Amino acid sequence: MKFTVIGGGPSGLYFALLAKKRLPHVEIEVLEQNPRSATYGFGIVLADSGLNRFQEADPQSYEQLVAASFVSRHRVVKHRGQSVFVDGSGYGGAIARLRMLNILQDRCEQIGVRVAYDCRIESPGTVEADLIVGADGVNSAVRRDCAAFGTTSWTLTNRLAWYGTEQHFPYPVLAFKTTDDGNFWSAAYAYTERLSTFVAECDADTWTRSGFDKMSDTERQAFTEALFAEELGGKKLINNKSAWHSLPVIRNKNWSVGNKVLIGDALHSAHPTIGSGTRIAMEDSIALVDALAAEPDIARALALFRQVREPQKQKMVVAAEKSFMWYEHVAGKLRDLEPIPFVFDFMTRTGRINESRLNHEYPRFMKAHASEWRQFMSTHATAGGQANVRA
Numbered sequence: 050m051k052f053t054v055i056g057g058g059p060s061g062l063y064f065a066l067l068a069k070k071r072l073p074h075v076e077i078e079v080l081e082q083n084p085r086s087a088t089y090g091f092g093i094v095l096a097d098s099g100l101n102r103f104q105e106a107d108p109q110s111y112e113q114l115v116a117a118s119f120v121s122r123h124r125v126v127k128h129r130g131q132s133v134f135v136d137g138s139g140y141g142g143a144i145a146r147l148r149m150l151n152i153l154q155d156r157c158e159q160i161g162v163r164v165a166y167d168c169r170i171e172s173p174g175t176v177e178a179d180l181i182v183g184a185d186g187v188n189s190a191v192r193r194d195c196a197a198f199g200t201t202s203w204t205l206t207n208r209l210a211w212y213g214t215e216q217h218f219p220y221p222v223l224a225f226k227t228t229d230d231g232n233f234w235s236a237a238y239a240y241t242e243r244l245s246t247f248v249a250e251c252d253a254d255t256w257t258r259s260g261f262d263k264m265s266d267t268e269r270q271a272f273t274e275a276l277f278a279e280e281l282g283g284k285k286l287i288n289n290k291s292a293w294h295s296l297p298v299i300r301n302k303n304w305s306v307g308n309k310v311l312i313g314d315a316l317h318s319a320h321p322t323i324g325s326g327t328r329i330a331m332e333d334s335i336a337l338v339d340a341l342a343a344e345p346d347i348a349r350a351l352a353l354f355r356q357v358r359e360p361q362k363q364k365m366v367v368a369a370e371k372s373f374m375w376y377e378h379v380a381g382k383l384r385d386l387e388p389i390p391f392v393f394d395f396m397t398r399t400g401r402i403n404e405s406r407l408n409h410e411y412p413r414f415m416k417a418h419a420s421e422w423r424q425f426m427s428t429h430a431t432a433g434g435q436a437n438v439r440a
């Protein structure tokens with residue numbers, strides 16, 4: 050029996066690794082378009098609250114991922130020139146995306162998975178295998194090649210670019226800036242002692258009002274460096290194909306068609322603002338391998354995969370949607386909310402964080418702002434867990 054995985058990102062490599070461990074008789078190959086030493090992006094957050102599943106699934110890679118992560122427990126949110134320090138235990142670790150891939154590539158190769166690099170698949174329909182796993186991300190060729198997945202997609206209106214920087218952020222910093230040109234914000238966090246991720250973003254109105262729509266990416270980078278000079282400590286941004294773009298939202302009616310199945314971003318795109326896209330993608334891999342190990346018939350295994358995984362995944366999909374909608378409407382919140390209520394609104398935006406979890410994860414912050422919290426709750430809208438603001 051042969052499984053072919055298209056896409057050697059986190060979900061594809063993790064699937065291949067776990068499948069080879071559980072089903073050693075199966076031949077498994079991963080076909081990845083990039084060279085071994087290249088990927089997009091910089092560091093990614095791997096919030097530690099969900100990592101216990103990785104520990105159970107493959108302790109060796111789990112230990113290495115944890116050891117290679119830079120951990121931070123607190124965060125800072127800046128709004129109207131005020132820095133709000135949110136101390137607590139609720140954040141987690143960040144790791145270089147390439148380092149993470151290298152750890153998973155090494156583990157795959159150690160246990161007998163064949164990983165082919167520089168191998169872009171244009172026509173997945175020509176690939177022959179008993180199971181084809183589409184782990185090829187938001188622009189999945191496996192999905193595009195097969196209308197029967199019933200894909201729907203739309204594009205968010207905010208624009209962002211994913212940069213790196215040598216500026217060190219001891220805590221993640223989310224900085225909002227409202228200027229005459231509109232609303233810009235950045236999310237920055239360290240992923241090694243020396244390097245940090247720096248995601249810069251603006252809303253649709255700002256994109257045109259500021260003239261960003263007419264600038265080249267080089268000019269946008271220079272503008273971003275100047276605007277966030279304080280946060281960057283005067284350091285430059287590092288570019289890794291860091292084009293400004295809008296993120297797509299991908300959903301599929303069917304998770305599998307015949308012997309093809311989608312996982313990770315190919316199946317449901319996540320959103321960077323929940324910092325969990327990679328973990329969610331890798332949990333798809335765990336669930337798919339569990340189903341294949343429990344059910345030797347591929348068609349029945351694929352049905353079991355969806356049956357077990359969908360209820361868990363749906364919670365994260367809904368959380369991601371609430372989070373990106375919060376950002377899509379952030380202009381009204383920036384206009385109407387003072388810094389502390391703004392931070393509360395931000396922290397409760399997915400509807401998954403309630404008062405007791407805030408008290409547990411950020412006890413000092415909640416104690417220091419108890420009266421603002423009561424005030425925030427008294428103006429709380431009934432729907433969506435957000436404060437009342439004009440959209």
Ligand SMILES: Cc1cc2nc3c(=O)[nH]c(=O)nc-3n(C[C@H](O)[C@H](O)[C@H](O)COP(=O)(O)OP(=O)(O)OC[C@H]3O[C@@H](n4cnc5c(N)ncnc54)[C@H](O)[C@@H]3O)c2cc1C
Nearest residue numbers: 056058059060082093094170185186313314321325326327
């Ligand atoms: C700006 C930004 C910041 C983010 N920050 C975080 C974060 O902090 N934490 C987090 O958990 N997630 C974050 N994410 C989301 C995260 O990157 C994705 O959710 C995650 O990478 C999904 O993993 P995947 O394996 O499904 O897809 P991908 O990581 O996209 O991997 C797909 C792989 O398939 C390969 N491929 C594509 N097409 C083909 C083809 N035709 N043939 C062969 N190979 C192909 C690609 O080269 C790639 O290696 C962020 C995303 C963005 C855009």
